[in-house]
Amino acid sequence: MPRPISSACTKSSSAKADEAPLVVSDEVLATFHGCTARERIRLIGFFNRLAEFPHQLEDYHDRGPDARLYSVTHFTPWILTYWVDPDGNVVRIVEMELVN
DSSP: OOEEOHHHHSSSSSOOTTSOOEEEOHHHHHHHHTSOHHHHHHHHHHHHHHHHOTTTSOOEEEEOTTSOEEEEEEETTEEEEEEEOTTSOOEEEEEEEEOO
């Protein structure tokens, strides 16, 4: 079950008006919790930028088995796969892979 983490990504309890809420899969959340504190801080900063500019951070697109168009971005040392709701209201991160 995907979990919203927008409140964890911002210092205040409410997200900015122009920022899309961010939702992550359980797998991404488990990977996130397995990161060091320094890595989590970097990731939270990236998640904030992704929520604010979801289409500007993508490196390429990939079509999944469900025919959905996913955005993929490389944020060293991770590759994140996500999609944005058609209205641009929610960013859903579905995969976070550590690349060595």
